[in-house]
Amino acid sequence: MIYLDHSATTKPNKSVLETFVQANERYYANPASLHQMGVETNTLLSRAREQIAAIIKTEPEQIIFTSGGTESNNFAIKGLARANKHRGTKILISAIEHASVEESAKALEKEGYTVEKVQVNEYGVISIEDLKKKLTKDTVIVSIMHVNNEIGALQPISEIARIVHENSRAFFHMDAVQSFGKIPVHFAGEEGPDALTVSGHKINGLKGTGFLALRKQVNIETIIHGGGQEMGLRSGTVAVPQAVALAKAVRMAHETQPAHEEQFSQWRDDLHAFLQQFPYVRTLSSNNGAPHIVSCAVQGLRGEILVNAMQHEGFIISTSSACSSKDHSISHVVKAIEIDPSYEKGVIRISIGEGITEKDIQAFKIAFKKVMMQVKEF
Numbered sequence: 296m297i298y299l300d301h302s303a304t305t306k307p308n309k310s311v312l313e314t315f316v317q318a319n320e321r322y323y324a325n326p327a328s329l330h331q332m333g334v335e336t337n338t339l340l341s342r343a344r345e346q347i348a349a350i351i352k353t354e355p356e357q358i359i360f361t362s363g364g365t366e367s368n369n370f371a372i373k374g375l376a377r378a379n380k381h382r383g384t385k386i387l388i389s390a391i392e393h394a395s396v397e398e399s400a401k402a403l404e405k406e407g408y409t410v411e412k413v414q415v416n417e418y419g420v421i422s423i424e425d426l427k428k429k430l431t432k433d434t435v436i437v438s439i440m441h442v443n444n445e446i447g448a449l450q451p452i453s454e455i456a457r458i459v460h461e462n463s464r465a466f467f468h469m470d471a472v473q474s475f476g477k478i479p480v481h482f483a484g485e486e487g488p489d490a491l492t493v494s495g496h497k498i499n500g501l502k503g504t505g506f507l508a509l510r511k512q513v514n515i516e517t518i519i520h521g522g523g524q525e526m527g528l529r530s531g532t533v534a535v536p537q538a539v540a541l542a543k544a545v546r547m548a549h550e551t552q553p554a555h556e557e558q559f560s561q562w563r564d565d566l567h568a569f570l571q572q573f574p575y576v577r578t579l580s581s582n583n584g585a586p587h588i589v590s591c592a593v594q595g596l597r598g599e600i601l602v603n604a605m606q607h608e609g610f611i612i613s614t615s616s617a618c619s620s621k622d623h624s625i626s627h628v629v630k631a632i633e634i635d636p637s638y639e640k641g642v643i644r645i646s647i648g649e650g651i652t653e654k655d656i657q658a659f660k661i662a663f664k665k666v667m668m669q670v671k672e673f
């Protein structure tokens with residue numbers, strides 16, 4: 296099987312797994328314990344935090360280890376909104392955010408916050424005009440993802456950051472789950488976001504790992520109360536082996552990013568050109584988007600049929616996203632980009648990652664053509 300579903304999750308890197316096992320074998324003490332083993336474990340934890348901070352370009356104490364993207368997004372939105380309610384009660388998100396952002400914002404409506412969505416164009420890129428219009432003095436947080444997980448849309452982050460910082464007191468949170476390791480992520484300075492979400496399992500790390508990074512010391516309220524670990528921001532005995540494995544995955548993703556970006560972009564462009572030869576296929580991703588995501592819709596077909604047919608040919612792909620693949624409703628991302636209704640149900644996503652070769656991409660094209668002959672051109 297050739298795995299082309301790296302946006303759903305990735306295979307953990309061998310050296311990440313080895314790091315995890317070694318850390319578990321030697322550093323299993325509680326990092327909060329005062330004895331020598333605790334101190335050693337805590338030193339290891341500090342090193343993992345420092346390594347990530349150096350790559351992200353923030354201070355180590357601004358890195359909070361979490362269980363992944365969902366928790367980091369919940370924490371950023373709820374934590375920043377609640378701690379800074381005096382700044383305002385409006386939350387601005389894009390119309391194509393991941394459910395963990397959308398639902399976190401929605402949950403705050405019960406606490407008196409209002410949520411507004413910034414519209415996107417047919418490629419999923421936000422309207423700067425709409426952002427400017429909706430960004431008001433009472434906006435407390437703007438959360439806009441770097442790369443969309445379903446269609447690979449890439450947002451103009453430095454422009455968004457500048458607009459938010461120049462025109463409001465709002466915090467700008469960016470979900471970088473699909474961009475970190477794929478394209479450069481700039482965090483330092485006013486041209487970057489104030490808070491950043493990264494998930495381990497999307498970068499050949501472990502499931503259940505991730506972090507929220509803050510650009511500087513800000514007021515943020517915890518969402519997990521208890522013993523006050525993680526600078527009082529995320530209670531619970533810190534999973535040191537997971538943190539160390541995450542630091543390893545972050546380092547590796549950072550190192551391989553430029554080469555991956557170059558290679559994946561070539562394959563993405565190649566696949567886009569290939570897909571355009573079918574008159575009944577519309578590409579939803581573009582050559583200006585993320586390097587690793589190719590999304591297209593086949594007219595009059597269901598995505599599930601294509602996923603099954605491609606699996607039969609030895610390729611693992613997905614419908615628009617892993618989250619929406621089990622309920623058969625049309626995803627909010629597909630709705631937001633307003634494609635012709637005859638294409639809406641036929642969306643598939645091919646996502647490239649570590650280990651994929653030129654041969655795999657060429658074989659994919661042959662298999663896709665064969666499937667199209669079966670389902671569309673019989």
Ligand SMILES: Cc1ncc(COP(=O)(O)O)c(C=O)c1O
Binds near residue numbers: 362366395442470495
């Ligand atoms: C853009 C985006 N944000 C957040 C998440 C959630 O991350 P996690 O699975 O680590 O909770 C995902 C996962 O699919 C994602 O693609």
